[in-house]
Amino acid sequence: MSEAEGDRLHRALLAVWADPRGWRALSAVSHGRIGRRFLLTGGAFFLIGGLLAMLMRAQLARPEQALLDHRVYNQLFTLHGTLMMFLFAVPILEGLAFYLIPKMLGARDLLFPRLSAFGYWCYLFGGLILLASLPLGLAPDGGWFMYTPLSGAAHSPGPGADVWLMGTTLVEISSLAGGIELAVSILRGRAPGMSLDRMPLFAWYMLVTGLMIVFGFPPLILAGVLLELERAAGFAFFDPARGGDPLLWQHLFWLFGHPEVYIIFLPAAGIVSTLLPVFAGRPLVGYRWAVLAAIGTGFLSFGLWVHHMFTVGIPLLAQAFFSAASMLVAVPTGIQVFAWLATLWTGRPRFAVPMLWLAGFLAIFVAGGLTGVMLALVPFDWQAHDSHFVVAHLHYVLVGGMFFPLVAGLYYWLPHFSGRMPSERLGRWGFWLTFGGFNATFLVMHWTGLLGMPRRVYTYPAGLGWDGPNLISSLGSFVMAMGVAMLLLDLGLHFRFGRRAPANPWRADTLEWATALPPAAYNFASLPACATRHPLWENPALAQGIAAGRHGLAAADHGRRETWSSEPLSGRVREVVQLPGNSWLPLGAALALAALCLALLAGAYGLAGAAALASLAILLRWSWVNGAHPLAAPDARTEPGDPPLHWRTFDGPGLWGMGLSLLADGALFFSLIFAWFYLWAVAPNWQPPARSPLPALALLLDGLLLGGIVLGFRRLLARLRRRDCRHLEARLWGLAAAGLLQALGLAWILWRTPLAPGAGAHDALVAAILGYLLLHCALGPLLTALQAWRVRLGLVGERAPYEPAVLARWWSYCLLAFAIGYSALVLLPAGWAAGR
Incomplete structure (x- = not known):
């Protein structure tokens, strides 16, 4: 194909794939636009959550401080945990995956673009409902875990708990939509020849994560529905006087909560497994072992939920079982750590800014893992469970295990967003301030916990030995905030003054670096075959062939958005998927669900019924005009030799989407049946x-x-x-x-x-x-x-x-x-x- 023909192909693809501008941009559904929205919104929620943490650390810096009273402190504590666990960690990692996965797999988009757009709007509206509660004086104050009976109507009579239930349910729906989207797109949307054993490791980790979300998030959605029914309609699920059991809430919550720890960790581990080989200059040691470790971590994580309930009075046999399971999960995690260390040992590491953040991750996460093994021992957990030691462990695992790899990944993929290279000097200042401030905050907090300071308290008396450690932790938190501010300054200057990025600037091996920087809306002018784990290392000229239209689906005159659909195992092309285009329906459906939540909060049940009917009508309309039928693109022809369009077959991606959706639905129903058997066997007044x-x-x-x-x-x-x-x-x-x-x-x-x-x-x-x-x-x-x-x-x-x-x-x-x-x-x- 000549250069002129390549330009014509580029213009034809842009006419089909370009995102709308102005206010119509709200209807965009492309994975690049949705991924960036998740990243920016998650970053905003992170900054707000960090500000709440600064206020709490200022309150705890000195004994008997009066900066905050107990009511405000409890609201800040609840919203800080909720923002970081529900509105930052999972959504921002899903957003990064939305942006990267099609590019890594040699595809033009995810297979359900409108579903990911719907997920974003649910995420945004759920987060806004939660955030708006604070200035309105309606913020929840029962902790980000909302344990019953304290979150019941008797002990939390205001709307705060209802706000938490409604907001988090919308966010969980968003995460569930993202998990289904990612799992199906990874299984069915890969480049020709990209079998599972040739797939990039980040895609493997996100596949396991997506499947974990499908099974792990429905229990919390069910728990929220049951608690809201108890609070608003008087149903009896958690009230022991009426045959319920407050521990049922804890079981349902941690059926979600402990897998979520690994839902947060595995994408971050995928970033590490992707970046380390690039900066070590060699393939990852033990690719298959890393894949098996990721699968094993995902599987074992569902058997650990009682790890958080050792102090609630469960039988000793159950404590022994879950203690052993909690230590067993360290085995696949250790395999991954040793694979990373072996890769560094046998390679020639380049300590660019992303590599610096990876080194910080290894130090912090290993320390957090060791304290996790300590807490898996029941006698130690009995002593430390309600102390600041657990708070320190939680932050070492989650911040060290997720935030540091996330920042490394953002620096690494920054040329994708801006076409420019990051600053080495500002990046290093940001790292050392964050790393030092983090350890000053939470390393010392282990000591505070061992000295007996309980968590979830807003003040403490002087003379107990907690004064000095708390002051050091508070000062460290402000140093860490300076590091985050340096990161923001670096990013702000980067988009204006960063030097232009060359093609494949890090000498990486995966397909996302075969696109332009920044990429066009369609990612690839033609879709390449991929029969190796390291396509750019083995074929450095691949990007030129893709841009010249020498590979598959190098046509756009039919007006369809197209990508390949492959067999799950072998990667052999099976169909051409016709993707739906930009639409207002995802925004409309999310708005109707948000209106339903707000009407329920206001007690306007007639309005809530109307919003429920409106959301059903919009979803049915969405299914009617889904872009996968002849009237959506009257020109149904394909190129000679191409497989058929997916709606002309019996096995398109929608069949897999329905299957995974029903698995999630089944996980919710299983949790309901679990509640039935649990209360039947355990509740004393059943x-x-x-x-x-x-x-x-x-x-x-x-x-x-x-x-x-x-x-x-x-x-x-x-x-x-x-x-x-x-x-x-x-x-x-x-x-x-x-x-x-x-x-x-x-x-x-x-x-x-x-x-x-x-x-x-x-x-x-x-x-x-x-x-x-x-x-x-x-x-x-x-x-x-x-x-x-x-x-x-x-x-x-x-x-x-x-x-x-x-x-x-x-x-x-x-x-x-x-x-x-x-x-x-x-x-x-x-x-x-x-x-x-």
Whole structure:
């Protein structure tokens, strides 16, 4: 391709991929724009959270200080932890991954661009709800963990806890959307030939992280819903007097909370595994071991949640098990550390600014890991659990394990955002001030904790030996703040005065450095094949071939946004994915959900119902015009030799997106069933009735009808795969009618069952489980009817057979959830009664 042809290709791609300008930029969905928004918003929340920390350290600098009273201190403490854990750590790492993953995988975008845009708006609105509570005097003060019963209506009667529940739920929805987006895009959106064993390590770590989010975040979403139902509607879930148990909240919270520690750590470890080989000048030692260690860390992290509950009175056998599991997770972490050290030992390290931050990470994180092993020992944890020692450990693990690699990554990828190189001098000043201030703050805090100072106190008397260490910690925190200020100064000057970056300035090996600096909106003019782990080391001229259009999908005259869809294991190209373009729908859906949260906070339940209907309508409209059907781009031709467009097949990315979404949904339902069995086995005042109030036969018949619908969908798909579309619309209308009948039957059962959810936890959980099943079963016929209408309009059929397979998974999940619910609510009580 000549230079003129390359310029024409560039202009044609920009016409399709360019982000809108002005106020219309709010409708942009490209991964680069969304990733930058996450990074900037997460950085703003970090600075606000740091300011709150400075106020708390100023209060604790001297004994009996009166800078803050206990009420304000508790609000600052709660919001500081919430901002750092929910609004900074996970979202900013997801934002970096949104920006980098398509570039690393040789793709033009993530596979669900509108989903990541929706995630950003939910994140922004949830964070604003939380932040606005402070100047309005409505801030939560129950701690970022919101333990019951202190967060219940009796002990926290104001709206503060409700603000926390609503805001964090929106943020969790955002993180969940990001986890699904990243996992599916990594599994199905890679360059041709990029098999799993050739994938960049950062993508491996983000794949594990995305899957962890899918399973780890739903328990907290459920916990928030249950607590809000208890606070607002009087349901009994955590009240021991009514058969509940406040420890149920802790179990649900830490089912999320301990995996989240590794959800924060693994992306940072992925940054380390990506940067260290570049600055060591050699491949990472033990690539496969690093991958297995990341997978092992993700798997083991779900067996550690009681690590945080050693002091609440759980049985000694459980303490021994979770203590052993907490020490076992150090094994895969140690493998990664030794792989990094071996890479440095056998390479020739260049101590540029990013490498300096990586060295600081290794020192701090190893120290934090050692104190983590100490806290995994139950006798030591009993002594140190409620002291400043735990606060110091938490910051060593999270700040050392996440913030230092994040800054290293930002300096490393800074040319991508600006096209300029960072400043060595200002970068080194920022590092040493931050590193020194951090250790002065939190290393000394270990000593304070061992001297007996409890955490979560706003003042202390003089003469206990805590005065000097607290003053040193407070001074250190202000030195660390100076380091962060130096970083901000460096970044501010960088975009104006930094020297222009050459191509591949760090001599890196991964595909993101084969783009222009900064990259065009479409990333690659043509999509290269990648049959090696180090494409730029083995083919330094690859970038020129990509820009000249010598590789795949080097056309844009059809007007579609396209990228490859690959097989999950081998990386062989399977389809051409037609990506949806810019849209206002993600913003509209997030606004409707934010309005729903605000209406619930105000007690305006009529308005809340209207907002819920509006959000449903927008989401249904979104599914209708998703950019993956013939009318979205009438020109459906592909280049000779290219695979078909994904909506002409039976296995596009949407099928995987639905699968992972249902896994997340299942994790939430599993947590609800866990609550049922937990209270049944543990709650001292659990009072199930002598006979189940549910009509077992009617519920069984309703389930059999649901099973018939699933069987009908399977037969319909079998016909569709044979390209037999006769009576497709009629069959879908029939299945929709059967689904409506089944949902009405379930609604009648729920209405006729004499339940008193405010009187006891048993009835509250029965109502919650039946309500969950009814919500899902009621959506089924609505979605099926819309599918039948799409057949009538020609959007689904022999040429576009893609969507019914996606919908069939919804119905199969409803049947599985119904069977589990029936077993828990009917068969278990009947067997229990017979056994007695």
